[in-house]
Amino acid sequence: MPDVTTLSASDCDALAQGLRDAADAAKEQRKVIDPQGQEYFVLQRQEDALRDMADQYTAIAIERDTVLPDLSAAHLQAAIDQANQTLLGIKKVKAAIGVFAGLIDFASAVISKKPKAIWDAAKVLKDRVDAVA
Amino acid sequence: MAAEQACIGSGRFAIVPRLLLSVLLLVSGCSVNMAAVRTFSAETQQLTQAVDALVADAGASCTRRVDRLELIRAPEAEVVTGYRRTCERLAKASDVPRRYNTLLAEYGKTLGALANDQAATFTSELAEARDSVAALAGGAGAGGVDAREIEAGTRVADLISKLATSGVRQRAVTEMLRRHDDISALCGVLKRYIDPRYVGVLDNEAGALDGLGIDLDRRYTGNEPIRTRELIRDYREAGKGLEAKRAAARKTVQALDALVVTHGKLADSAGKLDREDLVQSVRSYGKDVRGVVEQLRAAHGGS
Numbered sequence: 001m002p003d004v005t006t007l008s009a010s011d012c013d014a015l016a017q018g019l020r021d022a023a024d025a026a027k028e029q030r031k032v033i034d035p036q037g038q039e040y041f042v043l044q045r046q047e048d049a050l051r052d053m054a055d056q057y058t059a060i061a062i063e064r065d066t067v068l069p070d071l072s073a074a075h076l077q078a079a080i081d082q083a084n085q086t087l088l089g090i091k092k093v094k095a096a097i098g099v100f101a102g103l104i105d106f107a108s109a110v111i112s113k114k115p116k117a118i119w120d121a122a123k124v125l126k127d128r129v130d131a132v133a
Numbered sequence: 134m135a136a137e138q139a140c141i142g143s144g145r146f147a148i149v150p151r152l153l154l155s156v157l158l159l160v161s162g163c164s165v166n167m168a169a170v171r172t173f174s175a176e177t178q179q180l181t182q183a184v185d186a187l188v189a190d191a192g193a194s195c196t197r198r199v200d201r202l203e204l205i206r207a208p209e210a211e212v213v214t215g216y217r218r219t220c221e222r223l224a225k226a227s228d229v230p231r232r233y234n235t236l237l238a239e240y241g242k243t244l245g246a247l248a249n250d251q252a253a254t255f256t257s258e259l260a261e262a263r264d265s266v267a268a269l270a271g272g273a274g275a276g277g278v279d280a281r282e283i284e285a286g287t288r289v290a291d292l293i294s295k296l297a298t299s300g301v302r303q304r305a306v307t308e309m310l311r312r313h314d315d316i317s318a319l320c321g322v323l324k325r326y327i328d329p330r331y332v333g334v335l336d337n338e339a340g341a342l343d344g345l346g347i348d349l350d351r352r353y354t355g356n357e358p359i360r361t362r363e364l365i366r367d368y369r370e371a372g373k374g375l376e377a378k379r380a381a382a383r384k385t386v387q388a389l390d391a392l393v394v395t396h397g398k399l400a401d402s403a404g405k406l407d408r409e410d411l412v413q414s415v416r417s418y419g420k421d422v423r424g425v426v427e428q429l430r431a432a433h434g435g436s
Contacts, residue, residue, distance in 0.1 A: 013330070016333055017333065020333065023341075024340050027344035051341055052216050054337050055195050058191075058337075059223045061330055062227065062326065063229075
């Protein structure tokens with residue numbers, strides 16, 4: 001894992017782009033239907049959090065300082081809980097569980113504040129969301 | 134005696150025309166046709182006004198995004214507060230490119246003043262921009278600019294300061310044009326800021342707008358059809374405005390490239406600034422700048 005202090009402005013640009021891609025994927029996949037035909041907005045809250053993080057990394061790219069975004073753990077936990085509750089209704093949908101696993105990986109990476117891990121997790125999440133689509 | 138006086142007199146008359154000729158040569162040397170430099174100065178000042186509008190819009194774009202999601206999705210207050218902090222951070226981070234843009238604007242203004250044979254002035258805006266850029270030297274890599282770019286910024290400000298205090302006029306144009314590498318460095322900072330960063334923030338706003346439009350249609354059409362239709366219409370217009378802003382940003386980067394190329398040509402022709410091809414080159418740069426201004430006008434009509 002790279003030391004966060006070595007993050008360059010272009011690393012932050014790439015990270016911001018990855019987060020925007022993940023947010024777009026989340027947006028497109030929001031409409032998930034469970035076996036009972038109920039619609040869920042699965043990743044809605046994640047989309048907003050991802051967009052917020054994308055703008056934070058853009059700000060860091062501009063500043064190119066060494067401070068990671070001050071992500072509120074409570075804010076993330078609320079997002080995960082929301083996704084968890086929503087996904088409980090569709091846990092039989094295998095691909096959706098993959099998205100959930102990706103979300104957990106992503107959140108873990110964010111909490112650990114390791115940019116490379118966040119980047120990798122964002123890509124995995126995007127792939128899984130794409131797979132559901 | 135008379136012959137001697139005539140000889141002295143003719144010597145005196147011989148000196149006077151020489152002196153007159155020298156003065157004429159000096160004066161004509163100072164009054165080179167500076168039309169190309171004057172036009173370059175005016176276009177550069179116009180371009181920096183456009184860049185100012187883009188720099189101010191990065192934090193505003195983030196705020197618009199959060200305002201909309203707060204209205205439609207109504208997340209918890211503390212979540213919204215966190216999102217708004219990000220917007221403030223973006224706006225604050227944009228202060229560095231804004232200072233660089235001020236330096237470029239002041240450079241253009243000073244160049245124009247000198248080309249018009251007026252004295253350079255050292256403004257408080259320039260003093261603030263200089264201090265702000267110089268302060269970046271304290272933190273390695275701070276502000277997204279490197280040491281070379283920090284030096285370029287302070288050198289440009291110091292040159293204008295020197296010209297303002299020395300009171301030199303048109304003949305200092307050449308000295309300014311010699312700072313081509315510094316001007317190129319200032320434009321590099323601005324280009325990097327506009328694309329990918331400002332454009333990325335606009336992309337984020339546009340992506341969120343699409344998602345909110347889908348939500349509105351799906352969740353509120355049944356209960357509040359009129360208000361929903363109004364909002365969907367507003368979001369479509371905002372989406373068009375964002376596309377126009379992205380186009381304006383791309384054109385601004387092109388115009389900054391044209392600025393560097395044109396400045397390079399002026400710098401290379403410092404002794405022959407009245408060349409016709411220079412005037413043509415500056416006109417072409419002016420066309421790029423007008424493209425930016427028109428695109429920005431279209432953007433602000435759309436969002």
